[in-house]
Amino acid sequence: MPEFRLTQISDPHLARRLPMLTDNFHRVSEYIDATRPDLVINSGDLSFDGPIQRDDLDFAKTLHAALPVECRYLPGNHDIGDNPTAVGPPPAQSVTPQTVDAFISIFGEDCFRFEAAGWCFIGLNSLVMNTGLAREAEQSDWLASQLAGVNGRPLALFLHKPFYLNTPDDPELAASAIRYIPQPVRARLIEMLRSVDLRLVASGHVHQRRDYMHGHVRHVWAPSSGFIIPDRKQEVIGIKEVGLVEYRFQPDGFEVRHVRAPGQIDVDLDSLSGM
Ligand SMILES: [Fe+2]
Numbered sequence: 001m002p003e004f005r006l007t008q009i010s011d012p013h014l015a016r017r018l019p020m021l022t023d024n025f026h027r028v029s030e031y032i033d034a035t036r037p038d039l040v041i042n043s044g045d046l047s048f049d050g051p052i053q054r055d056d057l058d059f060a061k062t063l064h065a066a067l068p069v070e071c072r073y074l075p076g077n078h079d080i081g082d083n084p085t086a087v088g089p090p091p092a093q094s095v096t097p098q099t100v101d102a103f104i105s106i107f108g109e110d111c112f113r114f115e116a117a118g119w120c121f122i123g124l125n126s127l128v129m130n131t132g133l134a135r136e137a138e139q140s141d142w143l144a145s146q147l148a149g150v151n152g153r154p155l156a157l158f159l160h161k162p163f164y165l166n167t168p169d170d171p172e173l174a175a176s177a178i179r180y181i182p183q184p185v186r187a188r189l190i191e192m193l194r195s196v197d198l199r200l201v202a203s204g205h206v207h208q209r210r211d212y213m214h215g216h217v218r219h220v221w222a223p224s225s226g227f228i229i230p231d232r233k234q235e236v237i238g239i240k241e242v243g244l245v246e247y248r249f250q251p252d253g254f255e256v257r258h259v260r261a262p263g264q265i266d267v268d269l270d271s272l273s274g275m
């Protein structure tokens with residue numbers, strides 16, 4: 001395969017009771033139907049409130065299953081609960097073995113590895129990190145074994161939460177700790193990845209589009225396909241808009257395109273309250 005075309009969507013936050021988000025997902029679906037990438041990866045927050053309302057997960061799966069191309073799924077905090085941090089308050093909804101199992105039963109494995117166009121692609125469940133759950137240790141062991149088999153290929157990593165704001169050494173702040181991979185797991189993960197040719201970290205979660213380099217690694221924050229968060233609730237870091245991200249991988253490099261599906265609307269989170 002000379003080229004591998006991958007489309008990343010993220011954070012659709014689907015629920016039957018939120019038709020504006022469903023409409024935005026349909027616009028994304030139409031765009032995917034028109035462009036027909038080789039694979040779609042959804043980097044999490046598939047559902048609006050999966051840990052409490054299982055129907056949100058089922059509804060999200062139904063809509064994704066109707067996509068005309070293969071789709072792989074990673075969990076978000078709104079699907080399985082959030083991870084604890086050293087500096088912030090405990091999450092309102094913690095990850096549990098039951099929420100992870102519910103996700104896997106509906107969407108399949110919560111992490112993956114595959115190869116295409118000379119690249120290795122790995123997806124991780126970023127919400128079990130720092131939880132102490134058996135699943136966290138299982139995934140860490142699995143990742144170590146996968147990295148041992150990369151064999152010099154460039155690596156693209158997908159996960160719900162971004163690594164950090166700008167650098168690995170960014171201090172963990174109470175107000176923003178839940179936005180990134182929590183410490184000390186972040187440092188351990190970055191250390192594990194030193195043994196491979198990591199080129200791309202693709203995440204979601206922040207609902208802001210961003211694309212920057214740190215060293216040789218390109219960090220792409222996919223926007224939500226569903227809604228934006230108002231400034232009074234979340235500072236501006238990147239671009240607040242809905243949309244998706246397209247990638248073209250070739251053995252000697254990759255390209256990134258930041259796009260919006262025709263008809264996608266910048267739904268504001270405030271307009272969803274009370275629904
Ligand atoms: Fe989200």
Ligand SMILES: [Fe+2]
Pocket residue numbers: 044045076077078160204205206
């Ligand atoms: Fe999230």
